[in-house]
Amino acid sequence: MSETIIKLENIGVRFNQKNKVITAVDQVSLNIRKGDIYGIVGYSGAGKSTLVRVVNLLQTPTEGRLVVDDEVFFDQGNVQLSAQALREKRREIGMIFQHFNLMSQKTAAENVAFALKHSGLSKEAKEQKVKELLELVGLAERAENYPSQLSGGQKQRVAIARALANDPKILISDESTSALDPKTTKQILKLLQELNERLGLTIIMITHEMQIVKDIANRVAVMQDGRLIEEGSVLDIFSNPKNELTQDFMETATGIEEALRKIHQQESVRHLPAGQELVHLKFSGNATGQAIIHDLSKHYEVTANILFGNIEILDHTPVGELIVILSGTPESLSKAHAGLKESGVGIKILKEG
Structure with missing residues (x-):
């Protein structure tokens, strides 16, 4: 197992606002391992951006303990690093944002070079590094373009190159794809995945979209x-x-929420006859290779009408789900339920006739 690179212990962040105390982060503990691509998901106001700003102490917590790469950053109510040491440590944590934060009067190359201002490299070494970084993010031919001449995806690639200028061990992405169209979002995510694998980067993704995660x-x-x-x-x-909010996120990300809305409008579902039931089946790993529908008919004399199906690979493991109408006698349906569960298939009855 990879070793921990970021350890947040009982982190709390509170603000005083108009004679009230606002708790932005409430006793959060997390361990993020080296090489993780770690998603932090929540709706606006959930505290996710505030929490991640604690990682490089752009936001000083009110309480808790923070350890980054075996160095104690914060403990017992106080920052444990000198101002100089903190500046050096922050260079090891790159950040990219939703709106790119590029300087409009500087070219792509100059925007990346700006991050090397205090690096101590020679002019020639800086130029070479900028060239390599722009090549790394697929923008070598756009080095002399200004931000106004770049698409949203290209601007984000410049921002990623800039964030990598000081060879960080950690890259924080704060809603970095929210301003991009779906196709460009997938391209940027693919780039981040490649950087994670190629450079061994630990990436923290802050997002309100479970699809991204x-x-x-x-x-x-x-x-x-x-x-x-x-x-x-x-x-x-x-x-x-397990949590209701997490289930809501999942249903949106997998498309099941939209599918169910349409399914419940169908005449055959609205007036489900006796001996039929609408069920949601979920399966993963080895269960995805089983002939589930065939087995229902063969072993339990239960027929299945498939209304929706989806299968995808999550962390190298196939995961799938089906919405089906099962038809059979009460006894055969009961046996089918037991057989499905025994095969590792999750079953949720949505409606009975």
């Missing part, structure tokens, strides 16, 4: 009202979300 992360934390409500591997969270 599903596409790229290996672990995920879900936040609500400043609290951590669920945390685990992407496979575990998607296969078995």
Whole structure:
């Protein structure tokens, strides 16, 4: 197992606002391992951006303990590093944002070079590094273009190159794809995944879209009202979300929410006859290779009408779900339920005739 690179212990962040105390982060503990692509998900106001700003102490916590790469950053109410040491440590943590934060009067190359201002490299070494970074993000031919001449995806690639200028061990992405169209979002996520694998970067993804996490992360934390409500591997969270908010996120990300809305409008579902039931089946790993529908008919004399199906790969493991109408006698349906569960298939009855 990879070693921990970021350890947040009982982190709390409170603000005084108009004679009130606002708790932005409430006793959150997380361990992020080296090489993780770690998603932190929540709606606006959940506290996720505030929590991640604690990692490089752009936001000083009110309480708790922070350890980054075996160095204690914060403990017992105080920052444990000198101002100089903190500046040096921050160079090891790159950040990219939703709106790119590029300087409009500087070219792509100059924007990247700006991050090397205090690096101590010679002019020639800086120029070579900028060239290599722009090549790394696929923008070598755009070095002399200004931000106004670049698309949103290209601007974000410049911002990523700039964030990598000081060879960080950690890259924080704060809603970095929110301003991009779906196709460009997938391209940027693919780039981040490649950088994670090629450079061994630990990436923290802050987002309000579980789809983003599903596409790229290996672990995920879900936040609500400043609290951590669920945390685990992407496979575990998607296969078995325990919290209601997490289930809502999952249903949106997998498309099941929209599918169910349409399914419930169908005449055959609205007037489900006796001996039929609408069920949601979920399966992962070895269960995805089983002939589930065929077995229902063969072993239990239950027929299945498939209304929706989806299968995808999460962290190298196939995960699937089906919405079906099962038809049979009460006894055969009961036996089918037991057989499905025994095969590792999750079953939820949505409606009975």
